Amino acid sequence: MIVNAVYGIVIRRTVVVKLAVPNERRDDLCETTAQFQQAAQMVADRAFERDDDGYVITSKTKLHKLTYEQVREATNELNADLVCAARNYAADSVKGVTSAWQNGKYATHPRFTANTVVYNKNAVTYRDNHCTLAAINGRVKAEYILPPEGENPQTEYLRDNEWELRESTLHYRNGDYYLHVGVAKDDEPQEAEGGTVLGVDLGVKTIATTSTGRMWSAGYLNHRRREYETIRGSLQQTGTESAHRTIDGIGERESRWAEDYLHRISKALVQEAVTHDCSTIAFEDLTDIRDRMPAAKAFHVWAFRRLYEYVEYKAAEFGIGTKQVDPAYTSQRCSKCGHTERGNRPKQERFYCRKCGYEVHADYNAAKNIGIKHVHAGQKSPRGRANRQLALKSGTLNVSDEFTSAEVSA
Numbered sequence: 385m386i387v388n389a390v391y392g393i394v395i396r397r398t399v400v401v402k403l404a405v406p407n408e409r410r411d412d413l414c415e416t417t418a419q420f421q422q423a424a425q426m427v428a429d430r431a432f433e434r435d436d437d438g439y440v441i442t443s444k445t446k447l448h449k450l451t452y453e454q455v456r457e458a459t460n461e462l463n464a465d466l467v468c469a470a471r472n473y474a475a476d477s478v479k480g481v482t483s484a485w486q487n488g489k490y491a492t493h494p495r496f497t498a499n500t501v502v503y504n505k506n507a508v509t510y511r512d513n514h515c516t517l518a519a520i521n522g523r524v525k526a527e528y529i530l531p532p533e534g535e536n537p538q539t540e541y542l543r544d545n546e547w548e549l550r551e552s553t554l555h556y557r558n559g560d561y562y563l564h565v566g567v568a569k570d571d572e573p574q575e576a577e578g579g580t581v582l583g584v585d586l587g588v589k590t591i592a593t594t595s596t597g598r599m600w601s602a603g604y605l606n607h608r609r610r611e612y613e614t615i616r617g618s619l620q621q622t623g624t625e626s627a628h629r630t631i632d633g634i635g636e637r638e639s640r641w642a643e644d645y646l647h648r649i650s651k652a653l654v655q656e657a658v659t660h661d662c663s664t665i666a667f668e669d670l671t672d673i674r675d676r677m678p679a680a681k682a683f684h685v686w687a688f689r690r691l692y693e694y695v696e697y698k699a700a701e702f703g704i705g706t707k708q709v710d711p712a713y714t715s716q717r718c719s720k721c722g723h724t725e726r727g728n729r730p731k732q733e734r735f736y737c738r739k740c741g742y743e744v745h746a747d748y749n750a751a752k753n754i755g756i757k758h759v760h761a762g763q764k765s766p767r768g769r770a771n772r773q774l775a776l777k778s779g780t781l782n783v784s785d786e787f788t789s790a791e792v793s794a
């Protein structure tokens with residue numbers, strides 16, 4: 385399969401906004417929440433009745449066909465967009481369960497009891513000072529409760545046209561409604577147009593690999609992790625609620641040694657960026673990293689996020705920025721000639737380009753692609769002339785892929 389990779393960076397944030405819901409509409413929102421949860425439960429229940437081959441159903445399309453009529457009938461006042469959002473919400477939780485099973489973890493049939501409603505873009509309308517939410521008995525208009533302008537970051541996200549307002553979730557907590565608004569924008573970098581980028585690839589075996597060819601093994605982390613898992617295994621057999629809760633989470637004692645280890649790696653990573661005079665360290669977007677890495681456990685996802693946070697914090701002390709770039713095709717693309725094909729990666733650890741024959745460690749190839757994406761993103765800058773370059777083992781690579789040789793550092 386040959387694909388065209390599109391380069392670009394999308395920044396995503398969630399903005400929490402307190403809402404003023406008119407008293408006479410609170411019951412309607414409450415009933416909407418109940419019916420939304422009921423709809424999600426019906427979909428999940430159907431998913432666990434399994435298909436003809438005995439598999440739990442995770443496909444949204446299949447679940448739609450199997451449940452839509454029934455759910456609409458049972459929740460007859462619920463807006464059709466909310467019925468769809470409930471189905472997607474349920475399908476995602478079911479998928480979470482089946483992927484936990486695939487990783488040999490404990491997980492059960494989801495129960496929907498939260499005071500939460502997912503609002504896709506059809507079910508919510510955003511305005512400068514308020515939003516309207518699909519609800520039983522018609523849309524509810526709710527004013528935003530915001531701190532004074534200039535003192536709150538929410539306003540920037542909600543009113544700045546640069547940010548696109550996407551799906552939201554409505555939460556009810558202690559008598560108040562909060563809207564968690566998903567916002568996104570294409571990155572038009574305002575920082576130094578030029579500068580050198582250090583690309584970093586994250587992995588389950590090699591926790592971090594840089595475009596300059598440095599690698600940090602995850603061996604120690606994985607080893608300690610397995611030891612803890614054995615302890616947990618015996619905990620799990622006791623079958624108590626609290627034991628279950630620790631299984632996917634990270635225990636406190638466990639997190640301390642891992643944090644210490646990740647701190648050290650983050651220091652070395654930042655040092656690598658300093659050595660190569662980099663102005664930016666680029667990582668892949670961590671949002672859906674677990675879906676892209678079948679071997680990753682919840683622990684790895686936790687470790688990647690922590691590592692990123694530490695790097696972000698430490699890099700800032702040196703005036704170095706950190707970015708997350710769209711991860712699409714970074715593992716299938718040849719960092720030498722740009723040829724993108726799934727077959728370029730015959731084995732987990734090896735990259736072999738079917739077009740130019742470039743053969744290299746797969747993580748190193750990915751790290752270069754991640755850096756290259758950030759270099760290319762500079763092209764879109766309004767000030768034109770992209771003069772970003774990628775830090776490499778033996779020099780730098782600029783946006784027109786012209787190689788500039790430089791001093792080789794150890």
Ligand SMILES: [Zn+2]
Pocket residue numbers: 718719720721722723737738739740741742
């Ligand atoms: Zn190639």
